[in-house]
Amino acid sequence: MDLNTIALSLKSNLLTPIPMCFALGVFCKVIHGGIKIPKELYYSIAIFLLMSIGFIGGHELAKEVGEHGVKTIWKPATATLVLGCLTPVTAFVILRYLCRMSVADSAGIAAHYGSTSAVTFAVADAFVNSQGAGPDKFLPTLVTILECPGIAIALALGAVLSKASRSAGAAHDSLTDEQPESRIGEALYEVITGQSIMLMGGLLVIGFVSTSYMSPHGFEPFHDFFYSKGMIFRGALCIFLLEMGLVAGERLGDLLKVGPVLVAFGVLWPIIHGFLGVWLGHMAGLNLGGATVLGAIVSSASYIAAPPAVRLTLPEANPTLSITAALAITFPFNIALGIPIYFSMAKFVYGP
Numbered sequence: 001m002d003l004n005t006i007a008l009s010l011k012s013n014l015l016t017p018i019p020m021c022f023a024l025g026v027f028c029k030v031i032h033g034g035i036k037i038p039k040e041l042y043y044s045i046a047i048f049l050l051m052s053i054g055f056i057g058g059h060e061l062a063k064e065v066g067e068h069g070v071k072t073i074w075k076p077a078t079a080t081l082v083l084g085c086l087t088p089v090t091a092f093v094i095l096r097y098l099c100r101m102s103v104a105d106s107a108g109i110a111a112h113y114g115s116t117s118a119v120t121f122a123v124a125d126a127f128v129n130s131q132g133a134g135p136d137k138f139l140p141t142l143v144t145i146l147e148c149p150g151i152a153i154a155l156a157l158g159a160v161l162s163k164a165s166r167s168a169g170a171a172h173d174s175l176t177d178e179q180p181e182s183r184i185g186e187a188l189y190e191v192i193t194g195q196s197i198m199l200m201g202g203l204l205v206i207g208f209v210s211t212s213y214m215s216p217h218g219f220e221p222f223h224d225f226f227y228s229k230g231m232i233f234r235g236a237l238c239i240f241l242l243e244m245g246l247v248a249g250e251r252l253g254d255l256l257k258v259g260p261v262l263v264a265f266g267v268l269w270p271i272i273h274g275f276l277g278v279w280l281g282h283m284a285g286l287n288l289g290g291a292t293v294l295g296a297i298v299s300s301a302s303y304i305a306a307p308p309a310v311r312l313t314l315p316e317a318n319p320t321l322s323i324t325a326a327l328a329i330t331f332p333f334n335i336a337l338g339i340p341i342y343f344s345m346a347k348f349v350y351g352p
Contacts, residue, residue, distance in 0.1 A: 018241055021238045022244055022245040022248070023245060025242045025244065025245020025246040025249060026245045026248055026249040027249070029249025029250055030249055030252070037242065037243040041239070042239075042243050045236045045240045045308075046312060048236055049233070049237065049240060049305075050195075050199040050203070050309065051199050051203045052203075052226045052227075053203075054203030055206060056226055057144035057203075057207060058144075058205060058206060059207040059208070059211045059223065060140055060141055060144055061141055061145075061207075062209075064140075064141040068138065072136075073138050073141060075284040076285065076286055076294075077141070077145055079280040080142045080145045083146065083273075083280060083298050084145060086276075087113060087273060088110040088111060088114035088153045088154035088157070089157070091106075091110035092107060092110040092154060092158075094269065095110065095265065099261045104162055104316045104317040107158025108310045108314050108318070108319070108322045109325055110158075111151045111154035111306045111310050112301045112302055112323075113269070113301045113330075114146075114149070114150020114151055114153060114154045115146065115150050115151050115301070115305045116300050116305075117300035117331060118143065120297060120331065121139070121143055121293065123296075123334075124292065124296035124339045125139065128293060133289035133292070133343075135287065135292070136287055136289075136290035139293050139294070142297070144204075147200070147305055151197075151306055155310070155313045158317070159314065162316075197313075200305070241307075244319055247320075248320040248324070252320060262321060262324065262325050270334060271299070274295040274296065274298065274299035276298065277297070277342075278295035278342055278345045278346045278349055281295065282346070288347065288350050289346075291346045291349070295342035296342050299334060299342070300330065300331070301325065301326035301327075301330045301331065302326060307323065
C-alpha cells in the first residue's frame with residue numbers, strides 16, 4: 001500500500017459526514033457555539049441505532065446459515081466468539097491496571113475495542129482482494145458475532161465493579177446483611193437485562209427468526225428501515241455523533257492527562273490482538289485473506305455500536321477517551337499501517 005493509496009483511504013473514510021459531525025460537535029464546544037441536541041431525540045436515536053445493528057446482524061447470520069449451513073462456519077464462529085470474549089477483558093485489564101484509568105473509563109474504552117469497525121472491515125477486505133488473497137465469503141457474519149459479546153462483557157465489568165465499589169463505600173460498616181456476591185449478581189443482572197444489551201441481543205434474534213420464516217416481500221419493509229447502509233441509519237448516526245462531539249468537547253482537558261498513554265494503547269494493543277486474530281483464524285481454517293481480515297476487525301474499535309451502549313449503561317464514562325482512541329488513533333492507524341501489518345503476520349503464520 002503506497003502513500004497515495006493511504007491518502008485516498010484516509011480521505012474516503014475520514015472526510016465523510018459521520019466523523020466530521022463528531023468533529024463539528026467538538027469544535028462547537030471549544031468555541032462555545034450554540035448547538036444543542038434535545039435529550040429525548042438523542043435517546044431515541046441511540047435506541048434506533050442499537051435496534052438496527054442487532055436486527056441486521058441477525059438478518060446476515062440467517063442468510064449465511066440458510067445458504068451454507070453451519071459446517072463451514074462453526075469453527076471460525078467459535079474462534080471469533082472466543083476473541084469477542086477475550087478482547088474486552090484484556091483491554092479492560094490493561095487500561096485499569098497498567099494505564100491506571102477509572103473503572104468506568106476502562107470499561108467504556110474496552111467496549112469500543114470489543115466491538116468492531118465496519119469501515120476497517122471493508123478496507124481490509126478490499127486490501128486482501130487487491131493482493132490476490134480474497135477472504136472467505138462468510139466474513140461479514142464474523143463481524144456480527146463480534147458485536148454483542150465484546151460490548152456486553154465490557155459493560156458488565158464496568159457496572160459490576162463500579163457498583164461493588166460504591167456498595168463497599170456505602171456499606172463499610174454494615175456488610176453483614178448483604179454479601180458481595182449478591183451485589184455483583186444484581187449488577188450483572190441489571191446489565192444483561194438493561195436497555196442496550198436487550199435491544200442488540202433481542203433484535204439479533206428477531207432479525208434471525210424473521211429472515212428465516214418471513215417471505216422476502218414481507219420482510220423487505222423492515223430491512224429497508226433497519227438496513228445499516230441506508231439513509232435513515234446514516235442520518236441518525238450523524239446526529240448521534242454530533243451529540244457525542246458536544247459531550248466530548250466539554251471534557252477535552254481530560255485527554256491531556258492521559259494522552260501519551262492512550263496513544264500507546266491505541267497503537268500497540270491492536271497489533272497484539274491483530275496477531276491473535278490472525279493466528280486463531282488460521283487455526284479455525286480461514287484462508288490467508290480471511291485470517292488477515294479477522295485480525296483487522298479484532299484489532300479495530302467501533303464508534304457506531306459501542307457509544308450508545310456505553311452512554312446508556314455507563315453514563316459516567318468519559319466519551320472523549322473512548323471516541324478519541326477509537327476514531328482518532330486506532331482507526332487511522334489500521335487504515336494506514338495496521339492492515340498491511342496483519343497481512344504480513346498472516347503470511348508468516350501460513351508459511352511459504
